[in-house]
Amino acid sequence: MxxxxxxxxxxxxxxxxxxxxxxxxxxxxxxxxxxxxxxxxxxxxxxxxxxxxxxxxxxxxxxxxxxxxxxxTEVRGNxxxxxxxxxxxxxxxxxxxxxxxxxxxxxxxxxxxxxxxxxxxxxxxxxxxxxxxxxxxxxxxxxxxxxxxxxxxxxxxxxxxxxxxxxxxxxxxxxxxxxxxxxxxxxxxSQLLLPPPVHVDYRAACFCHRNLIEIGYVCSVCLSIFCNFSPICTTCETVFKIPLPHMVKAKKKKLKTST
CATH class of the missing domain: 3.40.50.410 (von Willebrand factor, type A domain)
Incomplete structure (x- = not known):
């Protein structure tokens, strides 16, 4: 007041x-x-x-x-x-x-x-x-x-x-x-001596568990943030193409000709 x-x-x-x-x-x-x-x-x-x-x-x-x-107001829990x-x-x-x-x-x-x-x-x-x-x-x-x-x-x-x-x-x-x-x-x-600015915590909350995270996965379509990788975005249902490791073809052994 x-x-x-x-x-x-x-x-x-x-x-x-x-x-x-x-x-x-x-x-x-x-x-x-x-x-x-x-x-x-x-x-x-x-x-x-x-x-x-x-x-x-x-x-x-x-x-x-x-x-x-x-x-x-009813108080429920702590x-x-x-x-x-x-x-x-x-x-x-x-x-x-x-x-x-x-x-x-x-x-x-x-x-x-x-x-x-x-x-x-x-x-x-x-x-x-x-x-x-x-x-x-x-x-x-x-x-x-x-x-x-x-x-x-x-x-x-x-x-x-x-x-x-x-x-x-x-x-x-x-x-x-x-x-x-x-x-x-x-x-x-601007004319007053005010307390110094604080360090800003810019952690984002993941969309899956609503936890604040520092490193996560971002959907390239809707920019949703997830703490764990998922091949399908639960927000916009975009399916991500997962690059598979290249299979190295085995070299065929040359048959030795007998003389």
């Missing part, structure tokens, strides 16, 4: 969207379905403490939606995978809709910040990479603030789109890192 409030307070034309991603679904926290362009109900007019009304509405809606998600690719796709769709509603001649500079505490899921590799390249085509930066283990997928996303990747060393300082590293836009970042 501190990050969102600071972003909207930087400029009155700034817009904010917050999406929650968990193991079963991804949904908007703000703006939510119950909020329509400033219709925040009784909270919209509650400015007795001198707070900017829009910030008060956003904080209340985000907190309410978070409580609803936590009460409806898996921490989230539907991150779906959340990023929703963010791109929202940005596209906002840009379409802009006046003619006005442009919007959009960026996506991912605050991640879950582990990577190789099953989402294809969808994730499609979202990354879609963001790159639309000139949308993807930043990543990682709280737990390193994320190779987000490293690739930040490197491809020109965003920042940071695994914070201390979770207690999360708000400080958000305001220092991720709040400034791309133009302001």
């Amino acid at each position: 501190v990050m969102g409030n600071s972003h909207m307070a930087m400029n009155r034309t700034n817009k904010l969207a917050v999406i929650a991603s968990h193991c079963q679904d991804s949904q908007f926290l703000y703006p939510s379905k119950s909020w329509r362009g400033g219709d925040g109900g009784e909270d919209a007019s509650s400015s007795g403490d001198g707070k900017y009304e829009l910030l008060s509405v956003a904080n209340n809606l985000i907190a309410e939606e978070m409580r609803n998600i936590m009460s409806k 898996s921490t995978d989230t539907l991150l690719a779906g959340s990023l796709a929703k963010a791109l769709c929202y940005i596209h809709r906002v840009s379409k509603d802009m006046e003619v001649g006005r442009e919007i500079k959009s960026r996506i910040l991912v605050i991640k505490a879950a582990e990577d899921c190789a099953l989402q590799y294809m969808n994730f990479m499609n979202v990354i390249f879609a963001a790159q085509k639309q000139n949308i930066l993807i930043d990543a603030c990682v709280l737990d283990s390193e994320s190779g997928l987000l490293q690739q996303a930040c490197d491809i789109t020109g965003g920042l990747y940071l695994k914070i060393p201390k979770k207690i300082a999360l708000a400080q890192y958000l305001l220092w590293v991720f709040l400034p836009d791309s133009d302001q970042r």
Whole structure:
């Protein structure tokens, strides 16, 4: 909330969207379905403490939606995978809709910040990479603030789109890192002393087992990646011609003529 409030307070034309991603679904926290362009109900007019009304509405809606998600979500097992690719796709769709509603001649500079505490899921590799390249085509930066283990997928996303990747060393300082590293836009970042870029893990996930691999086999037709060789591509069903070793013909022995 501190990050969102600071972003909207930087400029009155700034817009904010917050999406929650968990193991079963991804949904908007703000703006939510119950909020329509400033219709925040009784909270919209509650400015007795001198707070900017829009910030008060956003904080209340985000907190309410978070409580609803936590009460409806069923935790199964110890898996921490989230539907991150779906959340990023929703963010791109929202940005596209906002840009379409802009006046003619006005442009919007959009960026996506991912605050991640879950582990990577190789099953989402294809969808994730499609979202990354879609963001790159639309000139949308993807930043990543990682709280737990390193994320190779987000490293690739930040490197491809020109965003920042940071695994914070201390979770207690999360708000400080958000305001220092991720709040400034791309133009302001060039004037700041930011953490050095990390080494990007560009391993790809195989299509057969969804495991991250360093060396594999690539289909020359559909570019699918496999960890083991197969004479038939399971994606496009292309049959590969396997070169057979040349058979060396045995030399015929010359018959010795008797004299």
